[in-house]
Amino acid sequence: MTDSLHPATHAAHGGEAPRAPFYDVAPPLHLSTTFTRDAEGGYPGGRVYSRDQSPAYDGPERLLAELEGGEQALLFSSGMAAASAVLHALTPGQRVLAPRALYWALRNWLREFCADWGLTLDWYANDDLDELARLIQAAPTHLLWIETPANPSWEVTDIAAAAALARAAGARTVVDSTVATPVLTQPLALGADIVLHSATKTLNGHSDVVAGALVCARQDDPFWQRVRRARALGGAVLGPFEAWLLQRGMRTxxxxxxxxxxxxxxxxxxxxxxxxxxxxxxxxxxxxxxxxxxxxxxxxxxxxxxxxxxxxxxxxxxxxxxxxxxxxxxxxxxxxxxxxxxxxxxxxxxxxxxxxxxxxxxxxxxxxxxxxxxxxxxxx
Structure with a gap:
């Protein structure tokens, strides 16, 4: 697939061209959990174990990274699992700023997790950049969480302005773009570091898959590497059939x-x-x-x-x-x-x-x- 094609065309083709040996129009389903070593003990296919190296992830992760304009995507077993991986990449003593209006399960979990993990948690009004600026200046901030439009009251946050405030303070910005989807908004292009999706929702679009995803602006970011480690060791990964269904859903x-x-x-x-x-x-x-x-x-x-x-x-x-x-x-x-x-x-x-x-x-x-x-x- 060439860069000159519209994102809708990339999506319709599943983000990849037909491949040998069969040149399937529909991407194949990869089910193996483990991979064979060669006589020297190496892995000729480059895979060790499917918990974080399943070929089933390659297509949907590549497609989602392309649609978001990011360098790398990671699939998770749910949107909450994806959010959890981001928060687990923080260390005790760090500070999180989160919007007052956001997905209720995440709001409740944030309160509990930050208290248990030793994180400082402060809240800001989704659409009040002045309040956000005051909070960022009040104390060292490490993670800014944005959800826009915000569920269920649909406040809108200015991603570019908020991300600029965070960047000036040395903080990472994560945007939950589940509602907007890459069809409408590309938060990475507006300055965000990571985009989160509950892929259960519009990305899959058929009420038959629970999944989550993260996309990064830079895969060499040390914070992103901690997120990758949280997924690999935490084990909150997607099954191969669900990954295949998600890729199928994104085609439309x-x-x-x-x-x-x-x-x-x-x-x-x-x-x-x-x-x-x-x-x-x-x-x-x-x-x-x-x-x-x-x-x-x-x-x-x-x-x-x-x-x-x-x-x-x-x-x-x-x-x-x-x-x-x-x-x-x-x-x-x-x-x-x-x-x-x-x-x-x-x-x-x-x-x-x-x-x-x-x-x-x-x-x-x-x-x-x-x-x-x-x-x-x-x-x-």
């Missing part, structure tokens, strides 16, 4: 993401003027506080995720979720089917999510059907 990434983004824009605009809806959070709306930043760092759309709040409160929100027929009530996001979730119920009593909020993951169905489903559930 661009067409799926574009269709879902277009649907989400129409749904958000429709909800924004509905009398039963108090507010809509979606970066593609001009009324969104982060719209200008999103328009600058996201290309070709604003993602397939949005949230809206009902005027009549929590009971009404739950009722609407239960009355939807095309939207399925389920956790997760980024797949071909549209999902709805009363997010506060999932996160528990200490959730900061408003009780009247519903989160939508928009799929690739006919948008007319999605709007009709919302219309009948809202009843107006």
């Amino acid at each position: 990434l661009f067409v799926r993401a574009r269709a879902a983004n277009a649907n989400a824009q129409q749904v958000a605009e429709w909800l924004a003027v509905h009398p039963a809806v108090a507010s809509v959070s979606y970066p593609g709306l001009a009324s969104h506080p982060g719209h200008a930043v999103a328009a600058r760092q996201m290309r070709g759309g604003f993602g397939a995720m949005l949230s809206f709040r009902l005027r009549d409160g929590e009971a009404r929100a739950k009722a609407v979720a239960g009355q939807l027929k095309v939207f399925r009530q389920a956790t997760s996001l980024g797949a071909v089917e549209s999902l709805v979730e009363h997010r506060a119920s999932v996160e528990g009593a200490d959730s900061p999510v408003p009780r009247d909020l519903l989160r939508l993951s928009i799929g690739i169905e006919a948008v007319e059907d999605l709007l009709a489903d919302l219309r009948q559930a809202l009843g107006q």
Whole structure:
């Protein structure tokens, strides 16, 4: 594959050309867990053991690195496993800055892990660069965590500006770009050091694989080498069949993401003027506080995720979720089917999510059907 091809073309071909001996159009599945030595005890195929050297990882890791414009990618057994590897690369006494709005499981785990690991953890508002600058200047910082757009309220962080602040302070920047995907945003090009994906979501896109991934800007970075070691020794790696499914899913990434983004824009605009809806959070709306930043760092759309709040409160929100027929009530996001979730119920009593909020993951169905489903559930 040549560098002159569009990323969508790379993705459609699985990131690789057919190879000998069979010149398969579809990438083959590699299942072996171990590899044969030669008579001298060496490894002619360059592989020792599949925990961190499986040929099944080569294709999807290479493709994801190409799509993100990075030097190297690593697959993990889940998005949380990928995040865990980054945090385990830190040493006791170091400091982490994390956004107040981010994936709830990571937020809760960060509190526990940083306390147990001897890390200092401070929080900043996702869209407040002034606060972030003050925090970075207040004490030595080693890792800046960014999630943008941020789940489930979809605040937008200016990656380039935030990464510049971190770099000036000698800190690494990690961006969770699960929602944006490389179709819309390339955080490494904006100054990030590592990009994280819950590959379970849009990268795979079919609700049938749990996976995570990291992509680095520089593979010779000592911090990245510690991340690699955390994966190799921690063992939180992906099975070969799941890696193969992920590569298959990424072959349709661009067409799926574009269709879902277009649907989400129409749904958000429709909800924004509905009398039963108090507010809509979606970066593609001009009324969104982060719209200008999103328009600058996201290309070709604003993602397939949005949230809206009902005027009549929590009971009404739950009722609407239960009355939807095309939207399925389920956790997760980024797949071909549209999902709805009363997010506060999932996160528990200490959730900061408003009780009247519903989160939508928009799929690739006919948008007319999605709007009709919302219309009948809202009843107006």
